[in-house]
Amino acid sequence: MSTDYSKYSTADAAPIAVNMLESFRAVGYNMEAAVADILDNSISAGAKNIWIDFEWKGADSTFSLKDDGCGMVNDELINAMRPGSKNPNEERDIxxxxxxGLGLKTASFSQCRKYSVISKKRSQKPVFWTWDLDYVYRHAKEWKLIASLPDGNWNEQIQNLYSGTIVIWQDMDHLLKGITADNQKAYNKFLQTMEYVKKHIATVFHRYIEDNKIKIFFKGREVEAWNPFLIKHTATQSFPEEPLQNGKIKVRGFVLPHKSKLTQEEFSNAEGAKGWNAQQGFYVYRNERMLVNGEWLGLFRKEEHFKLSRIMIDLPNSLDGQWQIDIKKSVARAPFELKDNLKAYASQIRARAVEVYRHRGKVIQRNSVTQHFQPVWIEKQKYGKRYYEINQEHPLIASMDLKAIKPLIRLLEETIPVPLIVINESENPDSFFRPFEKVAASSELKELLKTVYKSLLNTNAPEQAKSRLLLIEPFNEYPELIECL
Ligand SMILES: Nc1ncnc2c1ncn2[C@@H]1O[C@H](COP(=O)(O)OP(=O)(O)OP(=O)(O)O)[C@@H](O)[C@H]1O
Ligand SMILES: [Mg+2]
Known part of the structure:
Protein backbone atom coordinates (compact mmCIF):
# COMPACT_ATOMS: atom_id res chain seq x y z
CA MET A 1 0.00 0.00 0.00
CA SER A 2 1.42 3.41 -0.92
CA THR A 3 1.73 6.12 1.74
CA ASP A 4 -0.83 8.92 1.73
CA TYR A 5 1.18 12.15 1.44
CA SER A 6 -1.81 14.46 0.99
CA LYS A 7 -1.32 16.24 4.33
CA TYR A 8 2.33 17.08 3.64
CA SER A 9 3.70 20.15 1.87
CA THR A 10 6.08 19.63 -1.09
CA ALA A 11 9.05 21.50 -2.58
CA ASP A 12 10.11 21.79 -6.19
CA ALA A 13 13.32 19.87 -6.91
CA ALA A 14 13.36 19.89 -10.71
CA PRO A 15 16.85 19.39 -12.14
CA ILE A 16 18.87 22.46 -13.05
CA ALA A 17 19.11 22.27 -16.79
CA VAL A 18 22.70 23.29 -17.29
CA ASN A 19 24.02 21.03 -14.52
CA MET A 20 22.10 18.08 -15.84
CA LEU A 21 23.24 18.59 -19.41
CA GLU A 22 26.84 19.03 -18.28
CA SER A 23 26.54 15.73 -16.40
CA PHE A 24 25.30 14.03 -19.55
CA ARG A 25 28.64 14.90 -21.06
CA ALA A 26 30.37 12.61 -18.59
CA VAL A 27 28.42 9.41 -19.24
CA GLY A 28 31.64 8.07 -20.75
CA TYR A 29 31.06 7.70 -24.48
CA ASN A 30 33.93 7.87 -26.90
CA MET A 31 33.28 9.21 -30.38
CA GLU A 32 32.70 5.71 -31.84
CA ALA A 33 30.16 4.67 -29.24
CA ALA A 34 28.36 8.01 -29.55
CA VAL A 35 28.01 7.67 -33.32
CA ALA A 36 26.75 4.10 -32.95
CA ASP A 37 24.08 5.29 -30.53
CA ILE A 38 22.79 7.83 -33.08
CA LEU A 39 22.78 5.11 -35.76
CA ASP A 40 20.67 2.92 -33.48
CA ASN A 41 17.95 5.53 -33.77
CA SER A 42 18.19 5.55 -37.55
CA ILE A 43 17.85 1.77 -37.67
CA SER A 44 14.92 1.78 -35.23
CA ALA A 45 13.30 4.40 -37.50
CA GLY A 46 13.47 1.92 -40.38
CA ALA A 47 16.28 3.60 -42.31
CA LYS A 48 17.73 1.72 -45.29
CA ASN A 49 20.53 4.20 -45.93
CA ILE A 50 22.64 6.16 -43.53
CA TRP A 51 25.17 8.79 -44.54
CA ILE A 52 27.91 9.88 -42.16
CA ASP A 53 29.77 13.04 -43.15
CA PHE A 54 32.06 15.64 -41.72
CA GLU A 55 33.48 18.91 -42.83
CA TRP A 56 36.86 19.92 -41.44
CA LYS A 57 37.09 23.54 -40.27
CA GLY A 58 39.11 23.10 -37.07
CA ALA A 59 36.97 24.07 -34.07
CA ASP A 60 34.15 24.98 -36.44
CA SER A 61 33.96 21.52 -38.02
CA THR A 62 30.60 19.82 -38.36
CA PHE A 63 29.76 16.14 -38.13
CA SER A 64 26.46 14.84 -39.43
CA LEU A 65 24.42 11.65 -39.63
CA LYS A 66 21.60 11.48 -42.11
CA ASP A 67 19.08 8.68 -42.51
CA ASP A 68 16.12 7.88 -44.71
CA GLY A 69 14.06 6.50 -41.85
CA CYS A 70 10.48 7.48 -41.03
CA GLY A 71 11.40 10.96 -39.73
CA MET A 72 9.47 12.96 -37.14
CA VAL A 73 6.85 15.70 -37.03
CA ASN A 74 7.34 18.70 -34.78
CA ASP A 75 5.91 17.24 -31.55
CA GLU A 76 7.78 14.01 -32.03
CA LEU A 77 11.04 15.85 -32.62
CA ILE A 78 10.61 18.00 -29.53
CA ASN A 79 9.91 14.87 -27.54
CA ALA A 80 12.92 13.13 -29.10
CA MET A 81 15.13 16.01 -27.95
CA ARG A 82 13.72 15.81 -24.43
CA PRO A 83 15.97 13.99 -21.97
CA GLY A 84 14.14 10.94 -20.64
CA SER A 85 11.73 10.88 -23.57
CA LYS A 86 10.74 7.30 -22.76
CA ASN A 87 10.58 5.10 -19.71
CA PRO A 88 13.27 2.36 -19.83
CA ASN A 89 10.76 -0.15 -18.48
CA GLU A 90 8.30 0.50 -21.28
CA GLU A 91 8.00 -2.48 -23.58
CA ARG A 92 9.54 -1.76 -26.97
CA ASP A 93 8.97 -3.06 -30.46
CA ILE A 94 11.15 -6.17 -30.89
CA GLY A 101 15.05 7.68 -24.08
CA LEU A 102 18.44 9.30 -23.65
CA GLY A 103 20.81 8.22 -26.43
CA LEU A 104 20.31 11.10 -28.83
CA LYS A 105 20.99 13.60 -26.05
CA THR A 106 23.74 11.85 -24.11
CA ALA A 107 25.65 10.67 -27.18
CA SER A 108 25.47 14.09 -28.85
CA PHE A 109 26.38 16.10 -25.77
CA SER A 110 29.24 13.74 -25.00
CA GLN A 111 30.90 14.94 -28.20
CA CYS A 112 29.66 18.48 -28.77
CA ARG A 113 28.19 21.55 -27.09
CA LYS A 114 25.65 22.20 -29.76
CA TYR A 115 23.60 19.90 -31.91
CA SER A 116 20.65 20.22 -34.22
CA VAL A 117 18.16 17.77 -35.63
CA ILE A 118 16.22 18.34 -38.82
CA SER A 119 13.59 15.77 -39.68
CA LYS A 120 10.89 15.17 -42.21
CA LYS A 121 8.01 12.76 -42.23
CA ARG A 122 6.63 11.62 -45.58
CA SER A 123 4.56 14.41 -47.27
CA GLN A 124 5.27 16.78 -44.39
CA LYS A 125 7.38 19.90 -44.08
CA PRO A 126 10.78 19.52 -42.43
CA VAL A 127 11.08 20.53 -38.78
CA PHE A 128 14.23 21.33 -36.83
CA TRP A 129 15.43 22.16 -33.35
CA THR A 130 18.78 22.88 -31.73
CA TRP A 131 20.17 22.23 -28.26
CA ASP A 132 22.97 24.68 -27.43
CA LEU A 133 24.69 24.23 -24.10
CA ASP A 134 26.00 27.80 -24.07
CA TYR A 135 22.49 29.13 -24.60
CA VAL A 136 21.26 26.98 -21.72
CA TYR A 137 24.12 28.39 -19.60
CA ARG A 138 22.96 31.93 -20.25
CA HIS A 139 19.40 31.00 -19.28
CA ALA A 140 20.59 28.66 -16.63
CA LYS A 141 17.39 27.08 -15.41
CA GLU A 142 15.58 26.53 -18.64
CA TRP A 143 15.30 23.42 -20.73
CA LYS A 144 14.81 25.37 -23.96
CA LEU A 145 15.40 24.27 -27.51
CA ILE A 146 16.12 26.90 -30.17
CA ALA A 147 14.40 26.91 -33.55
CA SER A 148 17.63 27.41 -35.46
CA LEU A 149 19.65 25.42 -37.98
CA PRO A 150 23.38 25.65 -38.66
CA ASP A 151 24.66 27.10 -41.96
CA GLY A 152 24.68 24.66 -44.83
CA ASN A 153 22.33 22.95 -47.24
CA TRP A 154 20.58 20.84 -44.59
CA ASN A 155 17.13 21.88 -45.66
CA GLU A 156 17.85 20.95 -49.26
CA GLN A 157 19.32 17.61 -48.19
CA ILE A 158 16.27 16.64 -46.20
CA GLN A 159 13.91 17.80 -48.96
CA ASN A 160 15.66 15.34 -51.25
CA LEU A 161 14.43 12.45 -49.11
CA TYR A 162 10.87 11.14 -48.89
CA SER A 163 11.42 11.07 -45.18
CA GLY A 164 14.42 11.10 -42.90
CA THR A 165 16.43 12.76 -40.20
CA ILE A 166 19.78 14.56 -39.97
CA VAL A 167 21.64 15.00 -36.70
CA ILE A 168 24.30 17.71 -36.89
CA TRP A 169 27.02 18.10 -34.27
CA GLN A 170 28.88 21.40 -33.90
CA ASP A 171 31.40 22.74 -31.41
CA MET A 172 32.99 19.35 -30.76
CA ASP A 173 35.07 20.73 -27.92
CA HIS A 174 36.54 17.46 -26.63
CA LEU A 175 38.24 16.82 -29.94
CA LEU A 176 38.68 20.26 -31.41
CA LYS A 177 38.64 23.02 -28.81
CA GLY A 178 40.65 26.03 -30.01
CA ILE A 179 41.92 24.19 -33.10
CA THR A 180 42.39 26.26 -36.26
CA ALA A 181 41.56 24.77 -39.65
CA ASP A 182 45.20 24.91 -40.77
CA ASN A 183 46.44 22.77 -37.85
CA GLN A 184 47.68 19.73 -39.78
CA LYS A 185 48.51 17.66 -36.70
CA ALA A 186 45.03 18.12 -35.27
CA TYR A 187 43.54 17.34 -38.66
CA ASN A 188 45.44 14.06 -38.85
CA LYS A 189 44.28 13.14 -35.37
CA PHE A 190 40.72 13.98 -36.35
CA LEU A 191 40.99 11.77 -39.43
CA GLN A 192 42.32 8.97 -37.28
CA THR A 193 39.32 9.32 -34.97
CA MET A 194 37.07 9.17 -38.02
CA GLU A 195 38.83 5.97 -39.04
CA TYR A 196 38.05 4.45 -35.61
CA VAL A 197 34.45 5.52 -36.02
CA LYS A 198 34.23 3.79 -39.38
CA LYS A 199 35.75 0.56 -38.03
CA HIS A 200 33.44 0.60 -35.05
CA ILE A 201 30.37 1.07 -37.23
CA ALA A 202 31.51 -1.75 -39.53
CA THR A 203 31.81 -3.97 -36.43
CA VAL A 204 28.76 -3.03 -34.38
CA PHE A 205 26.31 -3.16 -37.30
CA HIS A 206 27.99 -5.93 -39.31
CA ARG A 207 24.96 -8.21 -39.28
CA TYR A 208 22.68 -5.46 -40.58
CA ILE A 209 25.16 -4.67 -43.36
CA GLU A 210 25.73 -8.34 -44.26
CA ASP A 211 21.99 -9.02 -44.43
CA ASN A 212 21.50 -5.99 -46.69
CA LYS A 213 19.18 -4.42 -44.16
CA ILE A 214 21.11 -1.16 -44.24
CA LYS A 215 23.82 0.56 -46.22
CA ILE A 216 26.09 2.99 -44.43
CA PHE A 217 28.07 5.55 -46.38
CA PHE A 218 31.03 7.12 -44.70
CA LYS A 219 32.08 10.28 -46.51
CA GLY A 220 30.30 8.86 -49.55
CA ARG A 221 31.99 5.44 -49.47
CA GLU A 222 29.98 2.39 -48.55
CA VAL A 223 31.13 0.76 -45.30
CA GLU A 224 31.94 -2.95 -45.53
CA ALA A 225 30.91 -5.21 -42.66
CA TRP A 226 33.55 -6.58 -40.31
CA ASN A 227 32.56 -10.11 -39.26
CA PRO A 228 34.47 -11.26 -36.18
CA PHE A 229 33.93 -14.97 -36.85
CA LEU A 230 35.37 -15.36 -40.37
CA ILE A 231 32.21 -17.34 -41.04
CA LYS A 232 32.93 -17.77 -44.71
CA HIS A 233 36.46 -19.08 -44.25
CA THR A 234 36.62 -22.83 -44.78
CA ALA A 235 39.11 -23.29 -41.95
CA THR A 236 36.87 -21.62 -39.35
CA GLN A 237 35.35 -24.16 -36.97
CA SER A 238 31.83 -23.31 -36.02
CA PHE A 239 30.15 -25.05 -33.10
CA PRO A 240 26.49 -25.94 -32.73
CA GLU A 241 24.28 -23.19 -31.41
CA GLU A 242 23.14 -23.66 -27.83
CA PRO A 243 19.93 -22.12 -26.49
CA LEU A 244 20.15 -20.80 -22.92
CA GLN A 245 17.84 -18.93 -20.52
CA ASN A 246 14.80 -20.98 -21.62
CA GLY A 247 15.71 -20.57 -25.25
CA LYS A 248 15.55 -16.78 -25.08
CA ILE A 249 19.23 -16.39 -25.81
CA LYS A 250 21.48 -18.27 -28.21
CA VAL A 251 25.16 -18.94 -27.89
CA ARG A 252 27.38 -20.06 -30.73
CA GLY A 253 31.13 -20.55 -30.62
CA PHE A 254 33.74 -20.22 -33.33
CA VAL A 255 37.37 -21.15 -33.47
CA LEU A 256 39.17 -19.03 -36.01
CA PRO A 257 41.75 -20.56 -38.33
CA HIS A 258 45.39 -20.90 -37.40
CA LYS A 259 47.54 -18.11 -38.79
CA SER A 260 49.04 -20.49 -41.36
CA LYS A 261 45.61 -20.87 -42.96
CA LEU A 262 45.12 -17.15 -43.50
CA THR A 263 46.60 -14.83 -46.08
CA GLN A 264 48.39 -11.79 -44.70
CA GLU A 265 45.38 -9.68 -45.61
CA GLU A 266 42.89 -12.04 -43.96
CA PHE A 267 45.07 -12.20 -40.88
CA SER A 268 45.34 -8.46 -40.44
CA ASN A 269 41.68 -7.90 -41.27
CA ALA A 270 40.55 -10.47 -38.69
CA GLU A 271 42.46 -8.73 -35.93
CA GLY A 272 39.73 -6.06 -35.88
CA ALA A 273 39.95 -2.76 -34.08
CA LYS A 274 41.59 -4.10 -30.93
CA GLY A 275 44.04 -6.73 -32.15
CA TRP A 276 43.96 -10.54 -32.15
CA ASN A 277 44.49 -11.09 -28.46
CA ALA A 278 41.98 -8.46 -27.35
CA GLN A 279 39.28 -9.63 -29.77
CA GLN A 280 38.87 -13.04 -28.09
CA GLY A 281 35.80 -13.64 -25.98
CA PHE A 282 32.06 -13.17 -26.12
CA TYR A 283 30.37 -10.96 -28.68
CA VAL A 284 27.04 -9.94 -27.23
CA TYR A 285 24.34 -8.84 -29.64
CA ARG A 286 21.04 -7.26 -28.79
CA ASN A 287 18.64 -7.45 -31.71
CA GLU A 288 21.66 -8.24 -33.92
CA ARG A 289 23.39 -5.00 -32.88
CA MET A 290 26.71 -5.71 -31.20
CA LEU A 291 27.00 -4.42 -27.64
CA VAL A 292 30.12 -6.22 -26.47
CA ASN A 293 33.01 -6.60 -28.89
CA GLY A 294 35.08 -9.47 -27.52
CA GLU A 295 35.09 -9.70 -23.70
CA TRP A 296 35.02 -12.72 -21.39
CA LEU A 297 32.37 -11.00 -19.21
CA GLY A 298 34.43 -11.56 -16.10
CA LEU A 299 34.42 -15.36 -16.55
CA PHE A 300 37.98 -15.76 -17.85
CA ARG A 301 41.05 -13.68 -18.52
CA LYS A 302 42.27 -12.93 -22.00
CA GLU A 303 45.28 -15.04 -22.79
CA GLU A 304 47.35 -15.43 -25.92
CA HIS A 305 46.64 -19.12 -26.45
CA PHE A 306 42.87 -18.59 -26.37
CA LYS A 307 42.94 -15.84 -28.93
CA LEU A 308 41.25 -17.87 -31.67
CA SER A 309 38.06 -18.30 -29.67
CA ARG A 310 35.18 -15.96 -30.37
CA ILE A 311 31.64 -16.66 -29.16
CA MET A 312 28.41 -15.07 -30.31
CA ILE A 313 25.62 -14.42 -27.80
CA ASP A 314 22.24 -13.24 -29.07
CA LEU A 315 19.87 -11.41 -26.76
CA PRO A 316 16.39 -10.02 -27.40
CA ASN A 317 15.67 -6.50 -26.06
CA SER A 318 13.27 -7.98 -23.52
CA LEU A 319 16.24 -9.12 -21.41
CA ASP A 320 17.85 -5.65 -21.11
CA GLY A 321 17.24 -5.43 -17.40
CA GLN A 322 18.65 -8.87 -16.59
CA TRP A 323 21.75 -8.29 -18.70
CA GLN A 324 22.22 -4.78 -17.26
CA ILE A 325 22.54 -3.04 -20.60
CA ASP A 326 24.04 0.41 -20.02
CA ILE A 327 23.09 3.76 -21.53
CA LYS A 328 26.02 3.70 -23.98
CA LYS A 329 25.01 0.23 -25.22
CA SER A 330 28.54 -0.97 -24.75
CA VAL A 331 28.26 -2.96 -21.54
CA ALA A 332 26.28 -6.10 -20.80
CA ARG A 333 26.61 -8.37 -17.78
CA ALA A 334 25.67 -12.00 -17.77
CA PRO A 335 22.95 -12.79 -15.20
CA PHE A 336 24.34 -14.67 -12.23
CA GLU A 337 22.33 -17.84 -12.82
CA LEU A 338 23.67 -18.12 -16.35
CA LYS A 339 27.35 -17.84 -15.58
CA ASP A 340 28.00 -21.55 -15.07
CA ASN A 341 26.32 -22.47 -18.35
CA LEU A 342 28.21 -19.83 -20.27
CA LYS A 343 31.44 -20.92 -18.68
CA ALA A 344 30.88 -24.56 -19.57
CA TYR A 345 30.04 -23.75 -23.17
CA ALA A 346 32.96 -21.36 -23.55
CA SER A 347 35.36 -23.87 -22.04
CA GLN A 348 34.76 -26.30 -24.90
CA ILE A 349 35.40 -23.61 -27.48
CA ARG A 350 38.48 -22.39 -25.67
CA ALA A 351 39.89 -25.89 -25.43
CA ARG A 352 39.49 -26.36 -29.17
CA ALA A 353 40.98 -22.92 -29.79
CA VAL A 354 44.13 -23.88 -27.89
CA GLU A 355 44.49 -26.97 -30.05
CA VAL A 356 44.24 -24.94 -33.22
CA TYR A 357 46.52 -22.25 -31.82
CA ARG A 358 49.20 -24.88 -31.23
CA HIS A 359 48.64 -26.04 -34.73
CA ARG A 360 47.11 -29.35 -33.76
CA GLY A 361 43.90 -28.63 -35.56
CA LYS A 362 45.61 -28.28 -38.87
CA VAL A 363 44.71 -31.58 -40.45
CA ILE A 364 41.31 -32.05 -38.90
CA GLN A 365 40.18 -29.27 -41.20
CA ARG A 366 40.50 -31.51 -44.23
CA ASN A 367 38.15 -34.16 -42.99
CA SER A 368 35.48 -35.27 -45.36
CA VAL A 369 31.87 -35.77 -44.42
CA THR A 370 32.16 -39.51 -44.41
CA GLN A 371 35.23 -39.79 -42.17
CA HIS A 372 35.47 -38.69 -38.58
CA PHE A 373 38.47 -37.51 -36.71
CA GLN A 374 39.57 -40.23 -34.31
CA PRO A 375 40.98 -38.79 -31.10
CA VAL A 376 42.49 -40.99 -28.42
CA TRP A 377 40.49 -39.35 -25.63
CA ILE A 378 36.85 -38.31 -25.71
CA GLU A 379 35.30 -35.80 -23.37
CA LYS A 380 31.94 -36.80 -21.93
CA GLN A 381 29.44 -35.39 -19.45
CA LYS A 382 27.13 -36.95 -16.90
CA TYR A 383 25.06 -35.16 -14.25
CA GLY A 384 26.74 -31.91 -15.29
CA LYS A 385 30.21 -33.32 -14.55
CA ARG A 386 32.91 -34.06 -17.04
CA TYR A 387 35.03 -37.15 -17.52
CA TYR A 388 37.33 -38.58 -20.15
CA GLU A 389 37.09 -41.91 -21.92
CA ILE A 390 39.45 -43.68 -24.25
CA ASN A 391 38.03 -43.87 -27.76
CA GLN A 392 37.70 -47.57 -28.46
CA GLU A 393 37.03 -46.88 -32.14
CA HIS A 394 40.50 -45.47 -32.51
CA PRO A 395 42.06 -47.86 -35.08
CA LEU A 396 45.09 -48.66 -32.98
CA ILE A 397 43.03 -49.41 -29.90
CA ALA A 398 40.36 -51.26 -31.89
CA SER A 399 43.05 -53.52 -33.34
CA MET A 400 44.01 -54.76 -29.86
CA ASP A 401 42.46 -57.49 -27.83
CA LEU A 402 39.96 -55.21 -26.14
CA LYS A 403 38.83 -57.78 -23.66
CA ALA A 404 42.36 -58.21 -22.40
CA ILE A 405 43.12 -54.53 -22.08
CA LYS A 406 39.75 -53.42 -20.75
CA PRO A 407 40.88 -53.31 -17.09
CA LEU A 408 43.86 -51.21 -18.11
CA ILE A 409 41.65 -48.82 -20.08
CA ARG A 410 39.26 -48.45 -17.15
CA LEU A 411 42.15 -47.79 -14.81
CA LEU A 412 43.54 -45.06 -17.04
CA GLU A 413 40.13 -43.48 -17.53
CA GLU A 414 39.36 -43.39 -13.83
CA THR A 415 42.69 -42.00 -12.73
CA ILE A 416 43.62 -39.48 -15.38
CA PRO A 417 45.14 -36.64 -13.31
CA VAL A 418 42.85 -33.87 -14.54
CA PRO A 419 43.37 -31.44 -11.60
CA LEU A 420 47.12 -31.64 -11.92
CA ILE A 421 47.02 -31.09 -15.66
CA VAL A 422 44.65 -28.15 -15.28
CA ILE A 423 46.83 -26.46 -12.68
CA ASN A 424 49.99 -26.94 -14.70
CA GLU A 425 48.35 -25.75 -17.88
CA SER A 426 46.96 -22.59 -16.33
CA GLU A 427 50.19 -21.72 -14.55
CA ASN A 428 52.43 -22.44 -17.47
CA PRO A 429 50.43 -22.76 -20.68
CA ASP A 430 53.05 -23.83 -23.18
CA SER A 431 55.00 -26.23 -21.03
CA PHE A 432 53.62 -29.53 -22.36
CA PHE A 433 55.05 -31.72 -25.08
CA ARG A 434 52.86 -32.43 -28.07
CA PRO A 435 52.08 -36.14 -28.49
CA PHE A 436 55.30 -37.93 -29.38
CA GLU A 437 57.09 -34.59 -29.65
CA LYS A 438 59.87 -35.66 -27.35
CA VAL A 439 60.47 -38.68 -29.57
CA ALA A 440 59.40 -37.10 -32.87
CA ALA A 441 60.36 -39.11 -35.91
CA SER A 442 61.60 -41.77 -33.54
CA SER A 443 61.21 -45.41 -34.33
CA GLU A 444 58.45 -45.73 -31.74
CA LEU A 445 56.05 -43.41 -33.53
CA LYS A 446 56.99 -44.80 -36.93
CA GLU A 447 56.32 -48.33 -35.76
CA LEU A 448 52.88 -47.38 -34.47
CA LEU A 449 52.14 -45.59 -37.70
CA LYS A 450 53.16 -48.58 -39.78
CA THR A 451 51.05 -50.94 -37.70
CA VAL A 452 47.92 -48.87 -38.18
CA TYR A 453 48.69 -48.28 -41.85
CA LYS A 454 49.00 -52.00 -42.44
CA SER A 455 45.70 -52.74 -40.79
CA LEU A 456 44.01 -49.96 -42.78
CA LEU A 457 45.36 -51.49 -45.98
CA ASN A 458 43.19 -54.52 -45.35
CA THR A 459 40.15 -52.49 -46.28
CA ASN A 460 41.53 -49.39 -48.04
CA ALA A 461 43.61 -48.50 -51.07
CA PRO A 462 46.99 -46.93 -50.10
CA GLU A 463 45.94 -43.31 -50.79
CA GLN A 464 42.70 -43.79 -48.90
CA ALA A 465 44.56 -45.33 -45.97
CA LYS A 466 46.91 -42.35 -45.88
CA SER A 467 44.11 -39.87 -45.91
CA ARG A 468 42.45 -41.74 -43.05
CA LEU A 469 45.70 -41.61 -41.09
CA LEU A 470 45.56 -37.84 -41.35
CA LEU A 471 42.40 -38.05 -39.28
CA ILE A 472 43.79 -40.25 -36.53
CA GLU A 473 45.39 -38.88 -33.42
CA PRO A 474 48.37 -38.49 -33.01
CA PHE A 475 49.31 -39.17 -36.63
CA ASN A 476 47.39 -36.10 -37.75
CA GLU A 477 50.25 -34.08 -36.28
CA TYR A 478 52.84 -35.77 -38.45
CA PRO A 479 51.64 -35.52 -42.05
CA GLU A 480 55.25 -35.63 -43.25
CA LEU A 481 55.66 -39.16 -41.84
CA ILE A 482 52.44 -40.25 -43.51
CA GLU A 483 53.70 -38.92 -46.82
CA CYS A 484 56.81 -41.08 -46.50
CA LEU A 485 54.93 -44.35 -46.05
N1 LIG B 1 16.78 9.27 -36.58
C1 LIG B 1 15.58 9.21 -36.00
N2 LIG B 1 14.47 8.97 -36.74
C2 LIG B 1 13.24 8.91 -36.17
N3 LIG B 1 13.01 9.04 -34.85
C3 LIG B 1 14.09 9.25 -34.05
C4 LIG B 1 15.41 9.35 -34.58
N4 LIG B 1 16.25 9.60 -33.56
C5 LIG B 1 15.50 9.62 -32.45
N5 LIG B 1 14.19 9.41 -32.72
C6 LIG B 1 13.08 9.36 -31.76
O1 LIG B 1 13.53 9.97 -30.59
C7 LIG B 1 13.40 9.12 -29.46
C8 LIG B 1 14.50 9.41 -28.49
O2 LIG B 1 15.75 8.93 -28.99
P1 LIG B 1 16.91 8.59 -27.96
O3 LIG B 1 18.04 8.03 -28.70
O4 LIG B 1 17.17 9.80 -27.14
O5 LIG B 1 16.26 7.51 -27.03
P2 LIG B 1 15.84 6.00 -27.40
O6 LIG B 1 16.39 5.63 -28.70
O7 LIG B 1 14.37 5.93 -27.22
O8 LIG B 1 16.53 5.19 -26.22
P3 LIG B 1 18.11 5.08 -25.93
O9 LIG B 1 18.41 6.03 -24.83
O10 LIG B 1 18.28 3.68 -25.48
O11 LIG B 1 18.81 5.42 -27.20
C9 LIG B 1 13.41 7.74 -30.07
O12 LIG B 1 12.74 6.83 -29.23
C10 LIG B 1 12.68 7.96 -31.39
O13 LIG B 1 11.30 7.94 -31.17
MG1 LIG C 1 18.46 5.86 -29.15
Missing part, protein backbone atom coordinates in the same frame (compact mmCIF):
# COMPACT_ATOMS: atom_id res chain seq x y z
CA UNK A 95 13.24 -4.35 -33.49
CA UNK A 96 13.75 -1.19 -31.45
CA UNK A 97 17.39 -0.63 -30.53
CA UNK A 98 16.56 2.06 -27.96
CA UNK A 99 15.77 1.69 -24.29
CA UNK A 100 16.42 4.74 -22.11
Missing amino acids: NDLGRF
